[in-house]
Amino acid sequence: MFRKVLVANRGEIAVRVMRACEELNISTVAVYSEADKNGGHVRYADEAYKVGPARAADSYLDHDAVIEAAQKADADAIHPGYGFLAENAAFARKVEDTDGITWVGPAGDSMEQLGEKTKARKTMEAADVPIVPGTTDPVEDPEAVKEFGDEYGYPVAIKAEGGGGGRGMKIVESPEEVEDQLESAKREGEAYFDNANVYLERYLENPRHIEVQILADHHGNVRHLGERDCSLQRRHQKVIEEGPSPALSDELREKIGEAARRGADQAGYYNAGTFEFLVEEEDRDADAGEVLGPDANFYFLEVNTRIQVEHTVTEELTGIDIVKWQLRVAADEELGFSQDDVDLDGHAMEFRINAENAAKEFQPATGGKLVTYDPPGGIGVRMDDALRQGDKLVTDYDSMIAKLIVWGSSREECIERSLRALREYDLEGVVTIIPFHRLMLTDEEFVAGTHTTKYLDEHIDRDRIAEAQEQWGTETMTADDEDVVEREFTVEVNGKRFEVELEERGGMAIPTGSDGDDRPEAAGPSGVDSGGGGAVAGAVTAEMQGTILDVEVDVGDEVAAGDVLLVLEAMKMENDVVADASGTVSEIAVEEGQSVDMGDTLVVLE
Structure with missing residues (x-):
């Protein structure tokens, strides 16, 4: 077993992994960005290393910085959690090629085979797993999308190869929307997953979202741990997950679970993963307690080559600690239970x-x-x-x-x-x-x-x-609580964090000087005051912090109320910033790739 594991993530999933490590008597290492210097995962870890500024691309997504932190800490394994680098095959290969450090996850080649959706669809076809009608090669030309729509009907789903959770997916309702939606899907794929390739699928109108948890080891053993129902979603983002699914019969449940096992076998997959399916029965008007029978249509959607947010549901149903088994499998241990040993007890729900x-x-x-x-x-x-x-x-x-x-x-x-x-x-x-x-x-x-x-x-x-x-x-x-004054002294030696905290109650604040936490507010983009400066007449401002993905207008353009001015990425979602009223664009205060804060001026209309 490992001596020390670096968790290349933040927040609750980092703490979740560290808790599993603690129970296995493994020391833990956190990495953190400037924004997370006081994060809970930093407090929990045995030691912590700063890997960059707040922007994820310069910290949590920086391959070299994360591996260098592991080497400084003398960690012998890296666990990626979910999100960030968890499904990045290139990063997995870098870790695999680094002497003395083990990657806690599937092999980089397997991640690429199943993580990129077009390759995954080909693998599932070979394993006789049903897939939604669609393309198995990347699509570049808008005409190809229109031809697909003519053949299968609208709406059509355009999906980023590396996408997931609705990110990088655009729904085309008619031929007139093809060009804009194709460009948007490619842009999201490039921004979130460093992969602009997209593919097409027939868009299922009213499905259930069912996923099967997989565990597999290096010795050819593959187990499925039952299914979770993730159908309660807003904008393709899950909010409540539960298991077992209230919509499946036992016969259908077993068919879907075995399909997931076949797919994992075909891909030579090991460690933890989730096979996602869409289940649909046409013209179903279900009543409470009615379930889908064994003849219901189900289709492979994607594989998540990592631990998932909702793995907790399966853990509560089975009593199996999935994160511990990730670590054991990475340490070349064999799964200690058979498929027949997996029983689902009771019902569990997860609330994000x-x-x-x-x-x-x-x-x-x-x-x-x-x-x-x-x-x-x-x-x-x-x-x-x-x-x-x-x-x-x-x-x-x-x-x-x-x-x-x-x-x-x-x-x-x-x-x-x-x-x-x-x-x-x-x-x-x-x-x-x-x-x-x-x-x-x-x-x-x-x-x-x-x-x-x-x-x-x-x-x-x-x-x-x-x-x-x-x-x-x-x-x-x-x-801030005016009755409590806190000072934090932070020292970083070769990137490693050491800190001392002082708390004063009922007294005046101690001047902190240039080394303290009290810093003046920075000016916003293009010199625009992010704070309390006077409002600019006709200004369209940012409603949330984010990054400008696309500017849709030029100075001098005439716009009407409701027209899209630019696209703002915030919290992993694209948000259209629209004009509240008609007017002429007199100023564009931002550019593509620029970070903005809430209240920053984006565009000025006259």
Whole structure:
């Protein structure tokens, strides 16, 4: 077994991996960006190394910086968590080629084979796993998209090869949308996954999203650990996951699980992974308790060549610690259980605690501080988190700040226990989607288990979400506690972090000088004041922190209300910034690739 593992990630998943390491008596190493210098994963680790500034591309995604930190720490393995470098085959190969360091995950070649969607589709075809009608080679020409639409009908899904979770996927409703959506999908693929290749699929109108957890070792053993239902999504981003699926019969469940095992065998896959499927039965008008039979259509969607956010659901159902087995497999141990040993006990749900306002189309929070943080507990309740009371919200990365996982002996008990736990969750100072979760656990369609991936985006009454937010929601608070003055002294020697903290209560603040935490606010892009300067007449400003992906207009252009001015990436999502009124573009204050803060002027209209 390993002596010391570097976790190339942040937040709750980094702490989750470190906890598994601690139970295996393995020392842990954290990496952190400038934005995360006070992060919970940094506090938890045995040692920590700074790898760069806040921008992920210059820190958490910097291959050389992460490997160099592992070498400085004398770590003998790197665990990537999920996101960031977890599915980056090039990085996996670099780690594999580094003397003395083991990659905790599938081989780089296997990651490439299954991580890039066109290659994965070919592999599944060879394993006799059903795939959605589509292309198995990258598509460049808009005419190819139109020809596909003519053959299979609209809508058509354009997907980035390296994409996932809805990122890099665009839905084309008609031939007129092809060029813009093709360009947008390619742009997202390049920005998020360093791969601009895209492919096409027939877009399934009303599916269930079912995924199967896989564990495989270096000795040819492959086990599936049952399925999870991830159908409750907004804009293709999961918000509640559960298992077993309330929509599947036992016969269909077994067919999908065996298909996943065949696919893993065909790819020579090892370590943890998830095979995702779309399940659809035409003209189904389900009632509560009705399940899909063994003849229902199911199609391979993609493979996630890593641990997933919702792996916790499977752990609660099976009692199998998936992260520990990732480490054991990487250390060349053989799986210690057979397929027949895998039993699903009871029902489990995971609630993503995102710093978002569900009443405002799940808009990510732009700041906040956990003035109160008292998570729930009790039988059947698990919390995976990294933040603690008093922590400030870091908005440079994903909006998920914690995960609440609840187990019950039945789906009914799980729902009841989940409601209790969510009511018990005392969190103040940061807006979250906890009110949305409470609403869903009393929602007729969700409770009946008849919802599909389209339910949140197309069917739910938005007024109900707003009412839940008003009744149970919290407000963002950014003011510091005036009664407590904190000073933090940080010393970095060869990039390694050492720190001393001093807390004063009831006294005046100690002047910190140039080495303290109190720094003047930086000017915004193009010299625009990010703070309290006077508003510019006709200015269109950023509603959230993010990066400019595309500028759609030029100075002198005439625009109408609703026209797209530019595309802003925030919290891993593309957001169209539109004109509120008609006018002429007199100034463009930003450029592609530029980072902006909330309130920054983007475009000025006259």
